[in-house]
Amino acid sequence: MPELPEVETVRRGLAPAMEGATLRELELRRTDLRFPFPDRLAELVAGKRILSLGRRAKYLLIDLEDDWTIIAHLGMSGSFRVEAEPTAETSGSFHHPRSKDEKHDHVVFHLMPEDGSLRVIYNDPRRFGFMHLWKRSALDAYPAFVGLGPEPTGNALDASYLASRFAGKSRPLKGTLLDQNVIAGLGNIYVCEALWRSHLSPRRSAGSLVTPGGRPKRELVALTDAIRAVIADAIAAGGSSLRDHIQADGSLGYFQHSFSVYDQEGEACRTPGCNSTVARIVQSGRSTFFCAGCQK
Incomplete structure (x- = not known):
């Protein structure tokens, strides 16, 4: 989709x-x-x-x-x-x-x-x-x-906002980020890519990125920046032409050529100095691609 x-x-x-x-x-x-x-x-x-x-x-x-x-x-x-x-x-x-x-x-x-x-x-x-x-x-x-969260392209999405939504949550990061009431429009491909860019495990609990006082940890700041950056990069590339997606002029999007983990199972991780490979697991019925070596 x-x-x-x-x-x-x-x-x-x-x-x-x-x-x-x-x-x-x-x-x-x-x-x-x-x-x-x-x-x-x-x-x-x-x-x-x-x-x-x-x-x-x-x-x-x-x-x-x-x-x-x-x-x-x-x-x-x-x-x-x-x-x-x-x-x-x-x-x-x-x-x-x-x-x-x-x-x-x-x-x-x-x-x-x-x-x-x-x-x-x-x-x-x-x-x-x-x-x-x-x-x-x-x-x-x-x-x-009704109830949709902020867009990942707007100023409303920042680390403080995510801290308010993550605080006390034991739900894994992957599922939390896919919740449209948390962030509107964020899907499976770009969640995987943002988690890799911020070196965070998709299995990690959302609440672990928030301090006891409700403030965002540095890791949450990095995740917020990664979300905004990966969406901006994908828009600049015209999206990802998986299956049937094409642009209005009939041309294809090219962000799929920049995937670091999505659909890269078994490939070497692109993080400098990481010697692990990309793995695939299933979370809530969806494929998750990540590197267990550098995503903690």
């Missing part, structure tokens, strides 16, 4: 094409994806100007006029691509190469920017993605957003 850097990469790729354009028509080529489309979705958004594209955790937010927001989730295999609207003169001419099998094109945003016409196509072979329509002024009440 695409994680936060992948969704942020998609947002940045779509923004130039979508922001400021009028949504002439939302074409729904089926009645549902993972869930049925909201009643009257196409009717309610037709003719609305797209004000901005945002993101909350792993959700893409398409903000429209009249206080509407389309909330989109990519699921396991969803992707967007931008094309020129086909016409008799330009049939087969696209801004970017076709990136997916067209039989899985389920939603088409027909756009009218200032300089012509475009279409943004949502493709999803497994149909685990979905789109909902919600009032922008009530986004905090959207069920998936």
Whole structure:
């Protein structure tokens, strides 16, 4: 499933094409994806100007006029691509190469920017993605957003905040960091990478990084910095193209070439001076990759 850097990469790729354009028509080529489309979705958004594209955790937010927001989730295999609207003169001419099998094109945003016409196509072979329509002024009440923790890209995530959430917790670090109520949008890949960068074992209890007085230990400061750095690096690399993730222009993300531990079982640890190899264990049904030699 695409994680936060992948969704942020998609947002940045779509923004130039979508922001400021009028949504002439939302074409729904089926009645549902993972869930049925909201009643009257196409009717309610037709003719609305797209004000901005945002993101909350792993959700893409398409903000429209009249206080509407389309909330989109990519699921396991969803992707967007931008094309020129086909016409008799330009049939087969696209801004970017076709990136997916067209039989899985389920939603088409027909756009009218200032300089012509475009279409943004949502493709999803497994149909685990979905789109909902919600009032922008009530986004905090959207069920998936209630209780979400801060973003790992914002200033709200710091060591003092994590200390307040970790204090007294015996739960392992890996599971704690995957809790979306602690940090929004942080997923399995980047938790593994951040723990390796900060030399912390995924088995270690979250509470062990907090002093008896509730202050963050130096290890927690290092972990916080590692989380922010790994997310920033992944966004800069365009995300990780595992399985079906692609960018809006059809190109691939490259952060997977920088994985230090994720999916590196049996490989030599990259920590200078460490002679151990990367191991894989299962925690709460999820694969965890780490180095037992230098992650304590």
